Amino acid sequence: MPYPDFIGIVKSAWRDYDQSRKINSVRDISANVSTNHVYQIEFDGHQPVIAKLSYFGYYEHFVEDHTIINSLANNLPSPYENLLSRSLVKGNSLYIYRHHDSLLDAWVVFYRPIEIRNRLPRRLDDQHIVSLGEQFAKFHKACFSIHNTLPDSSKTLKIDIEHLLKILETDLGKYEHRGHKQVIKENCRRFLDNCQTLDVASLPALPVFLDWNIGNFSVTDDLKLFSRWDYDWFRVSSRILDFYFFSRVVSNVGDRTVFSYNISTLWEERFLMFLESYHANYPLTETEIRFLPEAYRFFILNYVIKDGRYFFHEIFATKLQMEAYESYLPSIVDFPVDLILDRLKI
Numbered sequence: 081m082p083y084p085d086f087i088g089i090v091k092s093a094w095r096d097y098d099q100s101r102k103i104n105s106v107r108d109i110s111a112n113v114s115t116n117h118v119y120q121i122e123f124d125g126h127q128p129v130i131a132k133l134s135y136f137g138y139y140e141h142f143v144e145d146h147t148i149i150n151s152l153a154n155n156l157p158s159p160y161e162n163l164l165s166r167s168l169v170k171g172n173s174l175y176i177y178r179h180h181d182s183l184l185d186a187w188v189v190f191y192r193p194i195e196i197r198n199r200l201p202r203r204l205d206d207q208h209i210v211s212l213g214e215q216f217a218k219f220h221k222a223c224f225s226i227h228n229t230l231p232d233s234s235k236t237l238k239i240d241i242e243h244l245l246k247i248l249e250t251d252l253g254k255y256e257h258r259g260h261k262q263v264i265k266e267n268c269r270r271f272l273d274n275c276q277t278l279d280v281a282s283l284p285a286l287p288v289f290l291d292w293n294i295g296n297f298s299v300t301d302d303l304k305l306f307s308r309w310d311y312d313w314f315r316v317s318s319r320i321l322d323f324y325f326f327s328r329v330v331s332n333v334g335d336r337t338v339f340s341y342n343i344s345t346l347w348e349e350r351f352l353m354f355l356e357s358y359h360a361n362y363p364l365t366e367t368e369i370r371f372l373p374e375a376y377r378f379f380i381l382n383y384v385i386k387d388g389r390y391f392f393h394e395i396f397a398t399k400l401q402m403e404a405y406e407s408y409l410p411s412i413v414d415f416p417v418d419l420i421l422d423r424l425k426i
Contacts, residue, residue, distance in 0.1 A: 084184045086117050090131045093177035093188040094121060097170060101126055111295070116312055120193075129168070130193055135186040136390040139178060141235065142187050145314050147174050148231050152287050155226045160219060163308055165194040197298040197306040203334030209350055211303035213357025216292075216326060219305055220319045221362045224286040233316035237275065237378055241268050244386040256389070260405050264385060267409050271377050278367055280374070283318040290315070290379070292325040312391065313383060320368050320375045326358075327351040340403055341384060343376055343411045352423050359424050366426050373415035380408045 087106045094103055104122045109130075111118070117133040134142060146167055153164035168175050168190040177188040200208060245268055247253035248261050257264060275281070289296075290313035297308040315321070327345040330353075345351060358364070384404050388397040 084135075084186070086133055086186075087119065089177075089179045089186055090119050090121065090133060090188055092179065093131065094129075094190075096177055097168065097175055097190065106131075111310075121190075128193055130165070130191040131188055132191065133186055133188050135184055136387070139185070139187055142189075143174075143176055144231070144234060145311070146176065146189050148233060148287065148316065149311050149314055150174050151230050152223070152226070155229050157222055157225065159304065160222050162195075163219075163305060165191040165307075165309060167191055194307050194309055197300055199298055200294050200329075201334075202294065203332070204330055204350075206353065208303065209330045209354050210357045212326075212330065213354040214361050215299075215303070215305045216322070217358040217361035220286060220322070223288075224284060224319075227284075227286045227316070230287065230316070235315050235317075237280070237317060238272065240382045240386070241271055241378070244268060244381060247386060257385070263405055263409065264381070267377060267381055271374055271381065274374050275371075278371055278374070280318065280367075280371055283320070283368060283371070285316050286319055287314065287316055288319060288322045289313065290321055290325060290383075292322060292329055294329055318368065318371065318375070320371050321378070323372060324376050324379055326354060330354045341380065341400060341408055343373075343408065343415065346372060346376065347416050347419060352420065355420065355424060364424065364426065366421060369420050369424070369426060370417055372420070373412050373417065376415075377409070377412055380404050384408070 087108070090106055091103055094101075101123050104124050107120045107122070109118050109120050110116070116136075119131045119133070121129045121131055123129075149164065150167045150169075153166045156163060175190060179186045179188070204212070245265065248257060248264060254261070289308065289311060291310060296310045298306045300306045324341075324346065327348070330350045331345040331348055332350055333345075355364070383391060384400050388401050391397075392400065
């Protein structure tokens with residue numbers, strides 16, 4: 081099978097967008113962890129443009145997500161008005177190019193380059209942790225303050241879990257998840273039942289980005305959030321979906337090239353310190369804390385098991401999925417919710 085000409089698709093997308101600005105070069109700047117592709121387009125006499133190309137999922141969801149993100153970028157109040165990269169529009173609409181042939185259905189969106197300030201160290205100290213707790217709380221509060229101004233989102237937690245259950249009945253799903261089908265189904269059932277018991281659908285919904293690893297954002301000299309990029313896992317849902325990656329950012333292990341998704345970072349002392357700082361600035365509720373283990377379960381089921389082979393390259397996806405069956409999902413039963421509730425005095 082011939083390898084798709086992604087750069088050729090990006091060039092076609094740009095010609096369709098504005099052929100008056102001639103391309104000088106297209107450089108692949110992808111992180112090479114996920115299956116998405118990111119390129120920097122250079123021009124003679126003009127500022128560069130960033131192109132993101134994706135071919136996983138549904139075109140309608142791609143358009144919906146980037147439309148919401150662009151609206152969010154334009155509507156966020158100070159000091160977050162320049163935190164997110166804005167997408168390019170053509171006429172009155174967000175511009176998204178769709179390429180379709182016998183080999184590939186792919187979509188391209190263009191971004192303005194975003195300024196990057198300071199990257200945090202791989203392992204944070206206490207000052208970093210307390211500051212990030214405050215900063216993420218204030219950012220979430222700002223996102224919630226404008227959530228009613230954003231376009232509607234069709235994606236829900238229940239829809240994604242039901243999609244996974246349907247995949248398990250397909251030939252491809254039976255092959256990919258052979259030997260683990262019952263474990264997946266049982267965890268899907270537990271997730272749906274526990275969400276109903278907690279009435280998770282009633283929790284406030286706001287824009288969340290989920291993948292808050294240290295390589296996806298920058299801060300100012302005084303540790304305030306400055307810029308955020310990589311919007312692959314964006315959705316509108318409970319803010320608690322962001323917290324597993326917050327725990328990874330502040331964990332004792334720190335950021336690593338070879339990684340796992342162990343649950344224990346959610347009750348490390350360093351994360352409890354982060355939660356105290358966050359809670360002081362944007363109080364959490366008992367229901368939200370009790371949802372933490374289910375938010376983790378959703379992450380494993382949806383982003384590691386259901387979509388892992390699309391979000392990660394093969395070597396990462398295989399490793400993470402096996403770890404999910406052997407340790408991630410079984411470990412949820414030991415989640416110390418009461419420990420966190422006591423620490424936050426909820």
